[in-house]
Amino acid sequence: MSFIDFFLKQLNEEALTTRNMLSRIPDDQYDYKPHEKSMVLRNLATHIAEIPTWVTMALTTDELDFENNAWAQKNVNDTAALMEVFEASLIDGRSQLIAENESRLNEIWTLRSGDTIISKRTRLEVLRMALSQIIHHRAQLGVYLRLLNIPIPGSYGPSADEQSFTPEEAVA
Numbered sequence: 001m002s003f004i005d006f007f008l009k010q011l012n013e014e015a016l017t018t019r020n021m022l023s024r025i026p027d028d029q030y031d032y033k034p035h036e037k038s039m040v041l042r043n044l045a046t047h048i049a050e051i052p053t054w055v056t057m058a059l060t061t062d063e064l065d066f067e068n069n070a071w072a073q074k075n076v077n078d079t080a081a082l083m084e085v086f087e088a089s090l091i092d093g094r095s096q097l098i099a100e101n102e103s104r105l106n107e108i109w110t111l112r113s114g115d116t117i118i119s120k121r122t123r124l125e126v127l128r129m130a131l132s133q134i135i136h137h138r139a140q141l142g143v144y145l146r147l148l149n150i151p152i153p154g155s156y157g158p159s160a161d162e163q164s165f166t167p168e169e170a171v172a
Contacts, residue, residue, distance in 0.1 A: 015052075030045075047137060054130040056093055063112060108122060108123075
């Protein structure tokens with residue numbers, strides 16, 4: 001299996017779980033913030049929904065310069081709009097997971113802020129990081145949903161909400 005095929009398979013698998021998690025956000029909770037250091041739910045959910053576009057960024061640009069980037073996060077106010085952003089991001093990311101890009105995976109991609117280099121990684125490493133970011137932030141979203149008493153879907157097996165056991169039994 002090529003790396004491109006591997007990343008496409010992983011993106012598609014993670015999309016199922018991510019879609020299930022994002023779709024549970026109640027429209028009246030987009031301003032929820034569980035802690036002063038936490039992101040507002042709207043920003044976290046939108047960030048998760050937009051991460052698949054990092055695939056395109058990693059494979060079609062040589063760098064991201066925070067100091068000279070005009071990007072702004074989309075403003076979503078309900079789950080229907082959030083899901084539209086997510087589905088469009090998936091289409092965008094998948095569009096670059098093509099065989100022609102396999103040969104570019106060992107090229108260096110740079111993350112910077114002006115003259116300050118934050119990291120230099122291969123495009124392959126950036127793709128892996130993008131998938132990890134989806135998983136990481138989706139786990140954060142799971143905590144938000146738990147605090148809002150919204151049943152959490154399983155990610156790699158059933159969640160405690162999908163079982164009849166107590167949390168103490170889950171770790172035993």
